[in-house]
Amino acid sequence: xxxxxxxxxxxxxxxxxxxxxxxxxxxxxxxxxxxxxxxxxxxxxxxxxxxxxxxxxxxxxxxxxxxxxxxxxxxxxxxxxxxxxxxxxxxxxxxxxxxxxxxxxxxxxxxxxxxxxxxxxxxxxxxxxxxxxxxxxxxxxxxxxxxxxxxxxxxxxxxxxxxxxxxxxxxxxxxxxxxxxxxxxxxxxxxxxxxxxxxxxxxxxxxxxxxxxxxxxxxxxxxxxxxxxxxx
Numbered sequence: 001x002x003x004x005x006x007x008x009x010x011x012x013x014x015x016x017x018x019x020x021x022x023x024x025x026x027x028x029x030x031x032x033x034x035x036x037x038x039x040x041x042x043x044x045x046x047x048x049x050x051x052x053x054x055x056x057x058x059x060x061x062x063x064x065x066x067x068x069x070x071x072x073x074x075x076x077x078x079x080x081x082x083x084x085x086x087x088x089x090x091x092x093x094x095x096x097x098x099x100x101x102x103x104x105x106x107x108x109x110x111x112x113x114x115x116x117x118x119x120x121x122x123x124x125x126x127x128x129x130x131x132x133x134x135x136x137x138x139x140x141x142x143x144x145x146x147x148x149x150x151x152x153x154x155x156x157x158x159x160x161x162x163x164x165x166x167x168x169x170x171x172x173x174x175x176x177x178x179x180x181x182x183x184x185x186x187x188x189x190x191x192x193x194x195x196x197x198x199x200x201x202x203x204x205x206x207x208x209x210x211x212x213x214x215x216x217x218x219x220x221x222x223x224x225x226x227x228x229x230x231x232x
Contacts, residue, residue: 004053006033012056013040090116092152095206096143096159097214098127098135101222105129109139110217113146121146124217136161137187139218140168144194144201155198158206159214165205168192 010018017039025035037049044052096111107130111123123146127138140159147155159165167181168191174180180188195201208215 004037004049006036008053009033009036009040011060012053017043091154091156092116092119092147092150094143094147094152094155094157095211095214096136096139096157097211097218098132098137098139098161099215099218099222100130100132100135104131104134106222107135107138108218108221109135109142110214110219110221111139111143111146112213112217113143113150113152115150115152119150121150122213122217124221126221133161133163133181133184134187135218136164137184137191139214140164141187141190141194144191144198148194148197153199155201157201157203158211159203160206160208160211162205165203168195168203 013021013036018036021032021036021039024030024039025032028035030038040052041049092113092115094111094113096109098107098109100107107127109123109125109127113119113121113123123139123142125142127135127142130138136159140157143157163181164184167184167188170180195203
């Protein structure tokens, strides 16, 4: 049998075995080293303590490799997720938000359009009366109209309305099956038309705290100027 120090024994021992060794040491007035050696020797049985220590060392090595692989895989997936959420460097970006005060009530819409060459267009205006869903759709419509006028391409649009984002992103089959938001069909049709004219557009939901500029513009809009005419 090879000489094995206490640290090696303690590393190999399971929690219950270490507890049993402490009880044995107290009862028999043994050192922790001797008590733990006795406990592990008993566990090893005929195979011997060296065999037990080798098996557990290999098991620890496998566990560490698995943990490292899981950590690497998690990091890889996070990197891919971030890559999918970050627009390319030459992309246009937009944010929209609509509010109704009260709901339904006076609609204010806000939007921000930014281009890769430093272009920046803010939209903040009244948009009549309606509910919050209509307000969000009108804000998105105004943003897309501005994007068409600006010649935007590879546009990434963010909004904090799950109703509108999910409704626009519905598949044709889902729309045909009647899963589109009720009462917003005309707004959805207008947005779909604008998206077709813009080409590559990605519409994403973001939490409200990441949509601060558009939210601010929509709140200011309640007392702002009358809406400009949309593009044809």
